[in-house]
Amino acid sequence: MKVLSLVLITCIFVVSSFGQDITGQWHGALKIQGVQLPLVFNVTETESGYTATMDSPNQGAFGIPVTSTHFENNVLKISVTNSNITYEGTLGDGELITGTFTQAGKSFPMNLSREEIEEVGANRPQEPKKPFPxxxxxxxxxxxxxxxxxxxxxxxxxxxxxxxxxxxxxxxxxxxxxxxxxxxxxxxxxxxxxxxxxxxxxxxxxxxxxxxxxxxxxxxxxxxxxxxxxxxxxxxxxxxxxxxxxxxxxxxxxxxxxxxxxxxxxxxxxxxxxxxxxxRGDKLLLAQQALIGEASGMSPNQLAENEVLNKKMFEIILKDQSEEEKKEEIKSYLTQVFRNIPKDNLPAGMSEEGYAYAMDSQYMNPWMQYFIKYxxxxxxxxxxxxxxxxxxxxxxxxxxxxxxxxxxxxxxxxxxxxxxxxxxxxxxxxxxxxxxxxxxxxxxxxxxxxxxxxxxxxxxxxxxxx
Incomplete structure (x- = not known):
């Protein structure tokens, strides 16, 4: 099952780099309390730089959009904003990237290579084994x-x-x-x-x-x-x-x-x-975000700011107006909001306008629009x-x-x-x-x-x- 929360925002652009070829699949594995979670970054080069998606095979999740992909001076930086994920690693000889995976303030060493990671299964004692009766x-x-x-x-x-x-x-x-x-x-x-x-x-x-x-x-x-x-x-x-x-x-x-x-x-x-x-979906998401945020250690000010932002977004989606009108209103609102965010807090290479565009795409996803209104x-x-x-x-x-x-x-x-x-x-x-x-x-x-x-x-x- 997946989380009833905001979907990951769309991958949009990057800053180009020169040097070794970074394109293709990069395999890594997070090791947390003895459990191994394979991850794959799929990096593609475009005219303006690089884009990427992320796979998490154990979660049955493939093609997860990455917010930004930045490769310069042999340093790869990847950001998935809505999941609060970043990865930074250095490409060395032998096509091995040595780096760190960070989510919600917790960092874990994770190296990437071209070779698939041989999965070490977690202990799941309830999982039935064949032959079944x-x-x-x-x-x-x-x-x-x-x-x-x-x-x-x-x-x-x-x-x-x-x-x-x-x-x-x-x-x-x-x-x-x-x-x-x-x-x-x-x-x-x-x-x-x-x-x-x-x-x-x-x-x-x-x-x-x-x-x-x-x-x-x-x-x-x-x-x-x-x-x-x-x-x-x-x-x-x-x-x-x-x-x-x-x-x-x-x-x-x-x-x-x-x-x-x-x-x-x-x-x-x-x-x-x-x-x-x-x-209703909007009320559920607000309650969910508040409970998870509080349990994760967010400050009262952070919780309040997050609630104000999402309430406004939901109000726009709930309006009786065309999809194009909603898109324009969301982009306008987010552009205004993100002007007040320090540039260092934005994903690498992303402008305020680009960030607003990405968030707009997330909220205007057909599933999300339906869920918020339902x-x-x-x-x-x-x-x-x-x-x-x-x-x-x-x-x-x-x-x-x-x-x-x-x-x-x-x-x-x-x-x-x-x-x-x-x-x-x-x-x-x-x-x-x-x-x-x-x-x-x-x-x-x-x-x-x-x-x-x-x-x-x-x-x-x-x-x-x-």
Whole structure:
């Protein structure tokens, strides 16, 4: 799953340099508390200098836009502003770059080379290993509306029979069928647990990701909902599946998508919302940014400045005006804001106008525009099937109290009386047992999915399908 936060801003330009060839793929690996995270920088030369993208294979994230790429006097400087990432290294003989990776004020040595890094796996004790004590089948199904083929895995109990089933729906960002990120595979662990306990599970690669076709970059939650509806139709075609007992389990943004599908179909018999949202997107992002910022040690002044900036940006996006008018207003506002930022604080080689343009591109992304405007309440009012909504107490991305209350209020307003909400103590956004709840803790935790959370999910589903 990916974080419900602002997407990384667009790579725009660079300052040119002379000397050795820096273009191509550069492989490195961060080593944090014994865990190795491979990273790849893909550097391209243009007429005006260099551009780059970043890959994080363990997170299933490829082509992440880099804000700026600067290479001069054999020193490579890379900046990814919205993730607060910088990399600086010196190119020496033998095509080895010796340098330092910094994020959120924490620095780690990381060298880059042309050769792929041999991955050393993190300890993930919950990850199931073959042979599985159940049937596992790779499948392909069609989203006829979008005219694309989607690829996934269907797991079913070994014994012949007709089984209840669920479709797993991933969070924001391009996710594979295991929802793989930071060395964790939450959907693999969850599907294994449910299937061992008599529930068939279909999980699939998001459109445009791994084996699934389609364009992820131009899609919004509405488009992803049609993919999920197609997955349900596929399950209905399988003789091993009980057509009257098909449900949805959505995590994070998946918790927005599941009610969309359920509200529009009589074929959904229950839904489970894992860290689903109940408040409008702009309000969620403001709360998320404040909680993560405070937990990360930002000062009250920094938090206040960040809130003012983002509130204004969201107000512009929420206006009833054309896309071009919004773009111009955002660029104008950001240009004014960034004139007050010391030049040393801007990414290498970037002007105030260029920075404003990059931020404008980020906020005008189709997914971001839709998410900021989307209010889950009207859709929740139309959901009549049983609903379980759970959040971790330490979730800083989808604050539990206000979202669970809003989900319950929306469902009950529509007359739904079969609603269960739970805040699970000590768990973060990924439903791991956590200390702080901060995203930078996700990878360090060996646990992928709290057994207590999985028990809650299973017991509730069993109560619906008996």
């Amino acid at each position: 159940y049937r596992s089948e790779d499948v392909i199904f069609e989203n006829k509306q979008a005219e694309i083929l989607l690829a996934g895995t269907l797991t079913m109990p070994e014994q012949e029979g007709i089984y209840p089933a669920v479709v797993l729906i991933s969070g924001s960002g391009p996710q594979n069928r295991d929802q793989e990120l930071l060395g964790h595979k939450p959907f693999l662990v969850l599907s294994d647990y449910l299937t061992r306990n008599g529930i068939a599970v279909l999980r699939f690669d998001d459109r445009g990701t791994e084996a699934s076709a389609g364009d992820f970059s131009s899609a919004t939650s509405v488009d992803f909902a049609t993919d999920v509806a197609s997955a349900v139709q596929y399950l209905q075609s399988r003789p091993e599946i009980d057509k009257s007992k098909i449900g949805l389990i959505g995590h994070s943004e998946g918790g927005i998508i599941a009610p969309m599908v359920a509200a529009d179909s009589d074929d959904i018999d229950f839904i489970v919302l894992l860290a689903g949202t109940g408040i 209010d889950p309440a009207p859709i929740l009012e139309k959901v009549s099937c049983p609903v379980l909504a759970i959040n971790g107490e330490k979730d800083l991305q989808v604050p539990p109290k206000e979202n669970l209350e809003a989900i319950k209020a929306g469902l009950e307003k529509g007359g739904n009386t079969n609603v269960t909400t739970m805040e699970l103590p000590g768990l973060n956004h990924l439903f791991q047992e956590a200390q702080t709840g901060l995203p930078n803790e996700y990878e360090e935790i060996e646990q992928t999915f709290s057994p207590k959370a999985m028990e809650v999910i299973l017991e509730w589903i069993q109560g619906q399908v008996e």
